[in-house]
Amino acid sequence: MKDYDLTREVSDKYSLRGRVFTKIRDDILNGVYKEHEELKEARIGKELGVSRTPVREALRQLELEGLVQIIPNRGAFVTGISAKDVRDIYMIRSRLEGLCARWACEHITREQLESMEENVYLAEFHAGKGHMEQMAELDNQFHHTLYRACDSKMLEHLLNDYHEYLLRVRKKALSSIDRGTASNKEHRSIMEAIRAGNADLAERLASEHMKNAYANMVSNGLYDLYGK
């Protein structure tokens, strides 16, 4: 039998369900749907020109992604993210990114390391110019490369989940240019620790990188929008 890919992802980007799933998901992450807003199957289906069936399936999946909550016989609602949830996720990520960096020391490929180097180099340029948009994109890229480099589908997928989950919050919490610069320096340190194969150091730096990102967010008070 063929050796199928084991990661748990929403397959089938090209089916109706896949398209509906992606659409609703993006709308939630981009704030089109607010917290606790009800998502009615019929309305969404009508909007996208499909029947309720693929919409239902998409919603059921989004429930497990954590973006939607379904109450039996009542409906689907956009989940709220509390300040505590955000804090918890950052702390969970700090542990996991640390583990990820540790594993990356052993498993990173030449290409991945070069991609990281390029990323850090480029980010310095954009930081100097104050290009926030590009900084954010490069930040995403850096982390995805790191997740890749740990060579663990389990961990990579988990970290991707959380990373994307937080996009809802990060979209609002525009980080300052100062934080961007500091963050990129941390990226450089992490990369160098990995290149040197220093697993203990890499784990510690990556873990602290997350804690710093969270602390910055709190000090900016920007995610209070979501607090109760």
Added chain:
Amino acid sequence: MKDYDLTREVSDKYSLRGRVFTKIRDDILNGVYKEHEELKEARIGKELGVSRTPVREALRQLELEGLVQIIPNRGAFVTGISAKDVRDIYMIRSRLEGLCARWACEHITREQLESMEENVYLAEFHAGKGHMEQMAELDNQFHHTLYRACDSKMLEHLLNDYHEYLLRVRKKALSSIDRGTASNKEHRSIMEAIRAGNADLAERLASEHMKNAYANMVSNGLYDLYGK
């Protein structure tokens, strides 16, 4: 608006879909369905006396739980767990259980602590008698109490996921009575560290507890069944 529960769980235990979901899930965890076995909607529906609709929805959810993989237009297959996946999960859990124990130091309730004490006490009794069945059940219970005690829905849910995910493997890897005794001693240490409010110690002990559990599993060579 009502303050709905935010955890991402499969709600609706009493709908057909909920029952189908639970049934298939249990069958996979109990080894009724083997790795890479195909799960056909029509057959399962017929067996359970329901139509394909709830079966489909259950399968789509199981996909995100990681127990099933769906290939578009092809079908649903039971996912395989490789030896590496098991190792990765144990390492991930070691970090997260550590974090969980740390948080429990601050948030554990009187009842939860008493439940842990009772658990450890009872486990000593069963260890002496060689009651493996009860030991396994108490082990599950201890961890669930710990997950509860950290007072984080995010972390609790994540750990529950992994815990249950590994049941497939643990069912086969019957641990020895020696490991049971050692494991329970570790439980006691963790509990005492939490009771003393020593977060650093609790985190370290809980983290090592997982690594030990994994090491024991490897030394018994029992999960090689799943290796490639």
Added chain:
DNA sequence: GTTCAGATGGGTGTATACAATTATACATGC
């Protein structure tokens, strides 16, 4: 004014029909 039974409307839950896709078997050509 308050409470509660019943009607009602809007929504989800499930079954079923049909369309689209894929697997299988078999024939055909080289």
Added chain:
DNA sequence: GCATGTATAATTGTATACACCCATCTGAAC
């Protein structure tokens, strides 16, 4: 013999119909 094409069966993907559940409103009884 082997590869390739084609017909057919089997299976999944989607639309639709209807049953069922629940929130809301109404009105009568008190």
